[in-house]
Amino acid sequence: MSDPENNVPGRWNRNKRDWGVSIWVAFLAACVGTFILFALIDPESLGSSWVAGWETSVRLTYGLGFGFIFLVALFATRLTSFMIRTGPRRGHARGKGKRRPPEVHDPADNNPDLRDEDWI
Amino acid sequence: MSAEAGAPAGESLYRKEPKVYPRDVHGRYARLRRIAVLVLLGMYYILPWINWGGHQSVLFDLPGRKFYIFGLTFWPQDFIYLALLLIAAGLTLFFFTALAGRLWCGYACPQTVWTEVFLWMEKWVEGDRNKRMKLDKAPWTANKIWRKSLKQFLWVSFALWTGFTFVGFFTPIREFGQNILAASIGPWETFWWIFYSFATYGNAGFLREQVCKYMCPYARFQSAMFDRDTLIISYDLERGEPRGGRRKTADKAELGLGDCIDCTLCVQVCPTGIDIRDGLQTECIACAACVDVCDQVMDKMGYERGLVRYTTENALEHKASRVLRPRVVIYGVLLAAILGSTLWSMTHRTPLRADLLRDRNQLYRELPDGRIENVYTLKLVNMTDAAQRYVISIPGHENLTWTVSPEPTLEAEQVGRYSFTIQAPRDFAAGSVEIDVRFEAESNPGIAVDHKTRMLMPINGGGR
Numbered sequence: 001m002s003d004p005e006n007n008v009p010g011r012w013n014r015n016k017r018d019w020g021v022s023i024w025v026a027f028l029a030a031c032v033g034t035f036i037l038f039a040l041i042d043p044e045s046l047g048s049s050w051v052a053g054w055e056t057s058v059r060l061t062y063g064l065g066f067g068f069i070f071l072v073a074l075f076a077t078r079l080t081s082f083m084i085r086t087g088p089r090r091g092h093a094r095g096k097g098k099r100r101p102p103e104v105h106d107p108a109d110n111n112p113d114l115r116d117e118d119w120i
Numbered sequence: 121m122s123a124e125a126g127a128p129a130g131e132s133l134y135r136k137e138p139k140v141y142p143r144d145v146h147g148r149y150a151r152l153r154r155i156a157v158l159v160l161l162g163m164y165y166i167l168p169w170i171n172w173g174g175h176q177s178v179l180f181d182l183p184g185r186k187f188y189i190f191g192l193t194f195w196p197q198d199f200i201y202l203a204l205l206l207i208a209a210g211l212t213l214f215f216f217t218a219l220a221g222r223l224w225c226g227y228a229c230p231q232t233v234w235t236e237v238f239l240w241m242e243k244w245v246e247g248d249r250n251k252r253m254k255l256d257k258a259p260w261t262a263n264k265i266w267r268k269s270l271k272q273f274l275w276v277s278f279a280l281w282t283g284f285t286f287v288g289f290f291t292p293i294r295e296f297g298q299n300i301l302a303a304s305i306g307p308w309e310t311f312w313w314i315f316y317s318f319a320t321y322g323n324a325g326f327l328r329e330q331v332c333k334y335m336c337p338y339a340r341f342q343s344a345m346f347d348r349d350t351l352i353i354s355y356d357l358e359r360g361e362p363r364g365g366r367r368k369t370a371d372k373a374e375l376g377l378g379d380c381i382d383c384t385l386c387v388q389v390c391p392t393g394i395d396i397r398d399g400l401q402t403e404c405i406a407c408a409a410c411v412d413v414c415d416q417v418m419d420k421m422g423y424e425r426g427l428v429r430y431t432t433e434n435a436l437e438h439k440a441s442r443v444l445r446p447r448v449v450i451y452g453v454l455l456a457a458i459l460g461s462t463l464w465s466m467t468h469r470t471p472l473r474a475d476l477l478r479d480r481n482q483l484y485r486e487l488p489d490g491r492i493e494n495v496y497t498l499k500l501v502n503m504t505d506a507a508q509r510y511v512i513s514i515p516g517h518e519n520l521t522w523t524v525s526p527e528p529t530l531e532a533e534q535v536g537r538y539s540f541t542i543q544a545p546r547d548f549a550a551g552s553v554e555i556d557v558r559f560e561a562e563s564n565p566g567i568a569v570d571h572k573t574r575m576l577m578p579i580n581g582g583g584r
Binding site (some may be wrong): 101108 | 402
């Protein structure tokens with residue numbers, strides 16, 4: 001991490017900030033998701049209808065529901081964070097990859113032996 | 121946007137990303153891709169219409185909670201197979217990526233495959249690359265309106281057929297087709313049909329390379345799977361530079377040039393619009409169009425093929441390349457182990473499922489004759505394609521009796537719930553005893569499962 005903006009004493013670096021935001025957003029999503037899910041589905045009715053034949057208490061069902069939604073949401077937020085932080089940056093004036101779109105021209109320019117219709 | 125410090129005055133460092141008009145290409149890799157498109161899309165569009173073992177060959181019957189795949193029926197209890205197959209699919213991707221780079225992107229990814237078909241239609245209606253570019257720049261004449269409308273008509277029709285087929289994997293496709301003709305499809309079928317059609321149209325017609333460049337996570341992860349012996353498409357910098365135009369008869373050594381004649385055809389055929397001569401880039405989907413066209417140019421110029429080719433970083437540096445590396449071996453062994461165990465497990469699975477759930481309201485009850493009774497709910501799943509009657513026994517405990525109601529007889533692929541009780545003499549045991557209950561198909565003793573459960577008795581041998 002040689003980026004000076006990323007290493008300000010006393011300030012979280014980018015990685016920590018990304019994790020913090022991801023976890024917090026996933027937590028909020030899981031709260032809302034759990035609230036809506038169990039407003040629509042009675043957790044007691046799930047107790048004995050698991051595919052694997054488990055019998056779970058209502059509290060455990062709430063816990064499993066929240067945990068599951070949290071993990072799915074965390075996966076989504078981490079992936080989003082990763083996708084935004086990486087990837088091509090061509091076309092932008094700033095950033096590491098300030099490459100420009102490649103130049104193209106008629107193949108026959110300076111190559112008289114290549115007539116364009118040969119390549120259609 | 122204003123120019124940054126250091127840039128020549130008046131020059132903006134921002135430049136609009138130009139629209140990519142991929143030039144048509146011929147060659148061995150283009151042929152391979154065409155074959156991949158025809159095989160994969162052929163499977164996609166034809167499979168739902170073929171019946172296998174009395175069912176549609178591939179049908180994910182979500183309301184019925186059953187998946188039919190090539191004559192096999194998968195139940196919710198077979199979720200483990202789905203998980204294993206997903207893991208195997210992931211490992212397959214790792215394995216082939218480590219070995220041969222982005223084969224998936226170049227030949228098999230739905231984004232590549234459908235974009236290719238949409239490009240065929242575009243080319244058929246609007247012409248080759250130059251004609252398409254001219255048409256886009258031209259004013260709206262009758263000819264332009266006609267061509268654009270025809271292209272949209274073909275795209276929309278193909279997208280609707282794709283969406284229809286997609287829904288046909290989840291609902292019997294013949295029934296679905298008849299319902300469409302009778303204008304009596306349900307709201308969910310309509311939604312998914314339109315949604316998937318729209319996704320196909322948008323992704324393959326408009327988003328195209330943007331999906332690969334900005335939306336697909338695989339391109340970002342690929343570097344974790346690559347090493348210096350992974351097959352990549354690469355420009356031979358050493359051989360190609362310095363690049364420059366020339367006549368075929370010119371002596372390149374005299375001109376001080378390499379083999380690259382800077383025709384930019386490798387850029388023009390690239391579906392993501394990159395220049396492979398800039399080195400390995402995340403945008404490269406390894407379709408090998410640049411390899412094909414460069415080989416054509418080399419042939420035309422009388423130079424050796426392979427200026428742009430499949431190679432490895434080590435080979436480019438004149439070092440030996442190895443096919444068998446630790447990561448390839450590890451991915452391969454894991455893949456073989458998972459596929460082997462899944463196959464073994466699937467071919468040896470018992471087509472009967474039995475679940476015994478204890479009545480939670482009471483531990484046990486005492487019968488008038490003094491015996492102790494435990495009450496259960498029994499769930500039987502007949503996973504065969506024939507009706508079955510089941511025989512129940514409790515091996516090793518001849519003094520136990522049981523009742524089941526109603527009769528445990530199930531039609532093909534049916535689920536039944538029963539009231540099941542076990543009675544034991546008071547002196548059978550004290551406290552909790554583990555017992556095995558055996559369920560067996562009357563017509564085929566090979567179809568049998570043992571279910572462990574606990575028989576609860578009074579702790580002191582007395583009443584409750």
